[in-house]
Amino acid sequence: MAWFILIIAGGFEAFSVAMLNQIQISRHKWIPITLFSLAFGTSLVLLSISMQSISMGTAYAIWTGIGVVGGTLIGMFLYGESKNVKRIFYISIVLASAIGLKLVS
Amino acid sequence: MNKNWLMVIVAAAFEIGWVIGLAHAYDFWTWFGTVIGIIISNYLLIKASGVLPAGTVYSVFVGIGTAGTVIIEILFFNEPFKISKILLIATLLYGVIGLKMVTDEEEKQGGNT
Numbered sequence: 001m002a003w004f005i006l007i008i009a010g011g012f013e014a015f016s017v018a019m020l021n022q023i024q025i026s027r028h029k030w031i032p033i034t035l036f037s038l039a040f041g042t043s044l045v046l047l048s049i050s051m052q053s054i055s056m057g058t059a060y061a062i063w064t065g066i067g068v069v070g071g072t073l074i075g076m077f078l079y080g081e082s083k084n085v086k087r088i089f090y091i092s093i094v095l096a097s098a099i100g101l102k103l104v105s
Numbered sequence: 106m107n108k109n110w111l112m113v114i115v116a117a118a119f120e121i122g123w124v125i126g127l128a129h130a131y132d133f134w135t136w137f138g139t140v141i142g143i144i145i146s147n148y149l150l151i152k153a154s155g156v157l158p159a160g161t162v163y164s165v166f167v168g169i170g171t172a173g174t175v176i177i178e179i180l181f182f183n184e185p186f187k188i189s190k191i192l193l194i195a196t197l198l199y200g201v202i203g204l205k206m207v208t209d210e211e212e213k214q215g216g217n218t
Contacts, residue, residue, distance in 0.1 A: 017163045068164050094164045097197035
């Protein structure tokens with residue numbers, strides 16, 4: 001159950017990254033800004049619930065991973081962000097390093 | 106270093122602050138500071154995403170936030186120093202600098218962002 005909650009938390013995080021894009025193109029900016037805040041808040045609450053049974057480093061690493069990968073994919077396929085191979089390579093390096101740091105800490 | 110990249114880095118610095126605040130705040134003013142930190146870091150994140158790709162902004166934000174938290178924990182909260190942490194911070198910086206260079210190249214080409 002904790003793992004399921006953690007994955008949902010990652011989904012909300014990816015959604016809030018998508019809202020970062022939506023805010024820029026929306027005419028009524030308060031709607032995506034509100035969704036961004038609610039989604040990110042919900043994501044943090046679910047993350048902390050999952051941490052009651054999954055160790056903190058592991059939970060954070062998986063949560064960040066889903067959020068960054070999900071947010072970047074949504075950006076590329078729905079909001080026309082660059083699909084440059086070098087960009088994907090460097091995002092992977094940053095993500096892998098951040099996950100590694102959480103796991104060794 | 107242009108203004109938008111600076112905003113992402115400052116946003117990450119505020120994130121480090123509010124993450125520590127969530128763990129250590131104990132009275133009205135420390136909680137007040139934590140909430141202000143959350144608002145400022147998210148505001149800068151939204152601003153920077155107006156110019157740079159949101160996926161790039163968010164990766165750099167998370168990366169620098171994580172590295173900064175690890176460094177602060179070593180310096181002020183008695184977490185152990187490990188070579189592996191320093192190596193990972195180095196690869197992370199390599200990734201961030203690479204991302205900035207790729208983004209600059211694309212902007213010059215008129216970019217498809």
